[in-house]
Amino acid sequence: MIAVKDISYSVGRKQILNKVSFNIASGEMLAVIGANGAGKSTLLKLLCREVVSTSGGISFNEKDIALYSIKELAMIRSVLTQHNTVSVMFSVKELVLMGRYPHFENTPSANDIEVMHKAMEETGITHLAERDYNTLSGGEQQRVQLARVIAQIYDQPNAFLFLDEPTNGLDLLYQQQILQLARNMANRGYTVISILHDINFASRYADKILILKNGETVAFGEPLQVINCDNIHNAFNIHVKLMDCEGFKCPLVIPSGILV
Amino acid sequence: MFKNHKVILTGLTLGLIVVIIASVCIGAVHISLAQFWSIVTYHTGISKVATFTSQQMAVLLSLRLPRVMLGVIIGAALAISGASLQGLFRNPLAEPGLIGISSGATLAAALMIVFGGSLLNTMGSIYGYYALAIAAFTGAFITTLTVYRMAMHNGKTVITALLLTGIAINALAFAFTGLLTYLSTDEQLRNITFWSLGSLGGASWISLGSVAPFIAIPLIGLPFLGKSLNAIALGETQAGHMGVNVARTKRLVIVLATMAVGASVAVAGIISFIGLVIPHILRMAFGSDNRLVLPASAILGGAALTLADLISRTIVAPAELPIGIVTALGGSPVFIYMILSQLKKQQI
Numbered sequence: 348m349i350a351v352k353d354i355s356y357s358v359g360r361k362q363i364l365n366k367v368s369f370n371i372a373s374g375e376m377l378a379v380i381g382a383n384g385a386g387k388s389t390l391l392k393l394l395c396r397e398v399v400s401t402s403g404g405i406s407f408n409e410k411d412i413a414l415y416s417i418k419e420l421a422m423i424r425s426v427l428t429q430h431n432t433v434s435v436m437f438s439v440k441e442l443v444l445m446g447r448y449p450h451f452e453n454t455p456s457a458n459d460i461e462v463m464h465k466a467m468e469e470t471g472i473t474h475l476a477e478r479d480y481n482t483l484s485g486g487e488q489q490r491v492q493l494a495r496v497i498a499q500i501y502d503q504p505n506a507f508l509f510l511d512e513p514t515n516g517l518d519l520l521y522q523q524q525i526l527q528l529a530r531n532m533a534n535r536g537y538t539v540i541s542i543l544h545d546i547n548f549a550s551r552y553a554d555k556i557l558i559l560k561n562g563e564t565v566a567f568g569e570p571l572q573v574i575n576c577d578n579i580h581n582a583f584n585i586h587v588k589l590m591d592c593e594g595f596k597c598p599l600v601i602p603s604g605i606l607v
Numbered sequence: 608m609f610k611n612h613k614v615i616l617t618g619l620t621l622g623l624i625v626v627i628i629a630s631v632c633i634g635a636v637h638i639s640l641a642q643f644w645s646i647v648t649y650h651t652g653i654s655k656v657a658t659f660t661s662q663q664m665a666v667l668l669s670l671r672l673p674r675v676m677l678g679v680i681i682g683a684a685l686a687i688s689g690a691s692l693q694g695l696f697r698n699p700l701a702e703p704g705l706i707g708i709s710s711g712a713t714l715a716a717a718l719m720i721v722f723g724g725s726l727l728n729t730m731g732s733i734y735g736y737y738a739l740a741i742a743a744f745t746g747a748f749i750t751t752l753t754v755y756r757m758a759m760h761n762g763k764t765v766i767t768a769l770l771l772t773g774i775a776i777n778a779l780a781f782a783f784t785g786l787l788t789y790l791s792t793d794e795q796l797r798n799i800t801f802w803s804l805g806s807l808g809g810a811s812w813i814s815l816g817s818v819a820p821f822i823a824i825p826l827i828g829l830p831f832l833g834k835s836l837n838a839i840a841l842g843e844t845q846a847g848h849m850g851v852n853v854a855r856t857k858r859l860v861i862v863l864a865t866m867a868v869g870a871s872v873a874v875a876g877i878i879s880f881i882g883l884v885i886p887h888i889l890r891m892a893f894g895s896d897n898r899l900v901l902p903a904s905a906i907l908g909g910a911a912l913t914l915a916d917l918i919s920r921t922i923v924a925p926a927e928l929p930i931g932i933v934t935a936l937g938g939s940p941v942f943i944y945m946i947l948s949q950l951k952k953q954q955i
Contacts, residue, residue, distance in 0.1 A: 395848060397844065397847065417847070417850055417851075417852055418850045420850065421848065421849055421850025422850070424848075425848065425849075426845075426848040428842070428844060428845060428848070430842075431841065431842065431845065432842070433840055433841055434697035434698060434840050435697075435699065435840050435890065435895040436890065436894060436895045437837075437840065437894070437895055437896070438894060441837075441894065441896055442841075445837060445838060445841065445849065446849070448834055448837075448838055448849050448850065448851070449849060449850035453834070453898070499849065
């Protein structure tokens with residue numbers, strides 16, 4: 348589980364996050380949504396300990412993240428960032444195996460190899476195993492990267508998976524595949540936090556939604572509680588219509604104009 | 608693609624041994640394979656029969672062997688530092704010579720020769736070599752830090768900045784080294800010229816012994832960074848998420864690689880292209896896994912430089928070509944090919 352308590356982060360005089368708090372239990376998936384510049388990426392950086400909060404604290408499994416070593420963190424938490432460019436030629440297999448780097452010194456164990464194969468199977472990239480990463484399409488590359496981060500925590504119970512806009516630039520099929528994979532990870536007991544732009548995807552796949560605006564929490568809770576016209580108006584400065592649709596637990600959000 | 612690391616490394620080592628034996632046997636004084644074997648067995652006490660002349664033995668032991676060994680360790684040093692710097696800069700064009708590290712080392716060595724001349728004389732030859740190696744290392748280190756600061760922005764190498772900084776530093780170091788030639792005595796001048804051309808001609812057991820420790824440390828240390836450098840290929844942030852201590856890896860690569868380059872420059876001057884071409888050939892053949900590329904670069908680099916030296920001292924015999932000419936002739940076509948293939952991928 349992840350507990351975030353009153354974290355604030357500022358650069359100079361600019362307050363980027365202001366007293367954000369939430370708790371996420373193991374097996375839950377949290378979607379973070381909000382307009383550009385709302386502080387979503389900063390929140391993820393704080394969770395990854397790339398930057399340190401000005402005040403407030405974050406704990407993983409009731410242990411303050413400042414107390415973990417780099418290596419311990421890498422064993423229980425993996426991150427799919429945006430913009431994954433690989434500078435040299437690596438095969439898909441080699442790249443996925445890199446996810447196991449925190450777990451072996453020089454030679455991967457039989458277990459590491461098995462995890463690599465399972466992660467490739469789950470993400471549907473086994474047929475690409477020998478291909479050069481740089482020759483793949485955007486959607487394939489994203490699935491390879493996801494396989495790598497899944498492999499990193501595959502055999503670690505109570506681990507954490509963070510995704511930064513994992514569906515960016517992908518077509519509808521790939522978007523759903525990626526989110527379904529994230530959902531499956533949550534169902535297996537992982538704590539998943541994903542930044543998303545699409546509100547409808549967020550309410551469909553996530554257990555909890557956090558809406559941010561200018562670094563402050565607009566709403567936090569289950570999709571049915573937080574997805575309403577007021578909150579969306581407030582966070583995105585747009586008019587929306589909500590529409591119930593058969594087969595969806597939460598009403599769909601349809602943008603209907605700019606708020607003036 | 609064939610990827611059994613042990614088999615590849617063993618194959619390359621066998622190749623290196625063949626090149627070493629060929630190099631100690633071929634030259635103005637010819638030594639046949641049988642005579643070479645006889646010298647080896649006679650000296651190790653296996654055989655009491657000597658089928659070689661004393662001149663052959665003297666040439667082999669006091670001239671060729673130190674020279675060949677020096678070629679091996681310097682080739683290894685240049686190739687492995689090239690490979691590791693390319694990993695750190697996330698670009699295959701980062702080479703000690705191109706980005707100015709070698710000329711930074713040369714300038715520092717030249718300063719040491721001209722202004723520390725009396726100091727060098729009183730220290731005697733082995734300590735003199737140490738002092739030169741340390742001066743060259745300092746020059747290489749400062750240059751690498753400068754280049755790194757100027758070329759890296761937000762964890763990404765700006766390749767134009769990297770190469771332009773290299774041009775600027777090369778020009779600056781060349782100008783200062785040129786200035787120094789006006790302040791130097793004839794003997795110092797000869798030394799400086801030797802540095803800027805590159806040669807293994809100064810090889811002796813003393814020069815070999817004085818640089819060996821400076822090269823042994825990087826040769827042993829750098830291969831352990833292969834995994835971290837692989838992770839850095841995905842990006843510095845990503846490597847951090849994977850548990851790599853990026854700041855520590857960077858420091859180690861810079862210190863170890865510049866130590867190797869500095870030591871090489873101190874005894875053999877600037878030898879270009881080895882650090883660029885050798886890792887590239889290995890990546891083309893066996894992929895980019897640094898756990899293989901780093902140790903394999905050391906072995907193939909050693910073999911390549913020894914071979915280049917063999918060519919440089921036999922092709923126009925009894926005269927000798929500067930080794931830089933041989934490595935440039937072999938290396939620049941590969942370099943041009945690399946630029947073309949990077950242009951195709953729009954990475955420049």
